Every structure is written in structure tokens, then in C-alpha cells.
Amino acid sequence: MGEKLLPPYGGSNRKKCDICVLTKKHTQMQHLNESQRYTIYRMRKDKKTQSEIARYIGVSQATVSKELNRNADTTERLKKTVEALKKGYAKL
Structure with missing residues (x-):
């Protein structure tokens, strides 16, 4: 039934x-389409949670998390590493 x-x-x-x-x-x-990817990044910029974004575009929270991690901006991490190297806290 x-x-x-x-x-x-x-x-x-x-x-x-x-x-x-x-x-x-x-x-x-x-696969996420271009519109969904744009929505994820726009909503994340507006400080929305992954769960809120997932509900809005109709996918799982894990999908949103993977998308954000996969295409994360590494610029900030690189800046922090360079600053630490300059201060002598990190070694290559």
C-alpha cells in the first residue's frame, strides 16, 4: 500500500x-546547480546557518557543509600562516 x-x-x-x-x-x-551554489554563498555571507540554508534550497545539511568546505576561501588561512611564520611561531 x-x-x-x-x-x-x-x-x-x-x-x-x-x-x-x-x-x-x-x-x-x-549535483548542486549554479543557482543553488550561489544561494549557499549568499546566505552564508548573510550569516545564515547551514541548516537554514539546507532547508531553503531543499538539500541536506551535509550537502551544504561539503559545498562550503570544498570551495572554501583559503585566503584567510594563508594570511594567518604567513603572519605566524613572520612571528616565528610556525615552521615550514
């Missing part, structure tokens, strides 16, 4: 359980 057939990705015709249907578990992974 509450079971739905999965789309035939890779020839699989497994049935989803009721819990999976309600929680959207086992869904096919999709």
Missing part, C-alpha cells in the same frame, strides 16, 4: 519502505 517503486536507476526495481518514503532516504544523489 504505502510502498512506491524506485525509478529504474541502474535497472533496480527495489521498493521503498514507508519510513524511507516519509524521510526521503535512499534518494538519488544530484
Whole structure:
């Protein structure tokens, strides 16, 4: 009754359980589009949390976290390392 057939990705015709249907578990992974990426960075700049961003664009918090980490601006980290080297706190 509450079971739905999965789309035939890779020839699989497994049935989803009721819990999976309600929680959207086992869904096919999709890439973020350009608009979603822009929204993530714009909302992050506006000091929104990863959870808020995820709910707004309809993806998991883990997806937002991975996107932010994958494309993180390393400039600030580099500046801190250079400053530490100048002060003699860090060694190469």
C-alpha cells in the first residue's frame, strides 16, 4: 500500500519502505546547480546557518557543509600562516 517503486536507476526495481518514503532516504544523489551554489554563498555571507540554508534550497545539511568546505576561501588561512611564520611561531 504505502510502498512506491524506485525509478529504474541502474535497472533496480527495489521498493521503498514507508519510513524511507516519509524521510526521503535512499534518494538519488544530484549535483548542486549554479543557482543553488550561489544561494549557499549568499546566505552564508548573510550569516545564515547551514541548516537554514539546507532547508531553503531543499538539500541536506551535509550537502551544504561539503559545498562550503570544498570551495572554501583559503585566503584567510594563508594570511594567518604567513603572519605566524613572520612571528616565528610556525615552521615550514
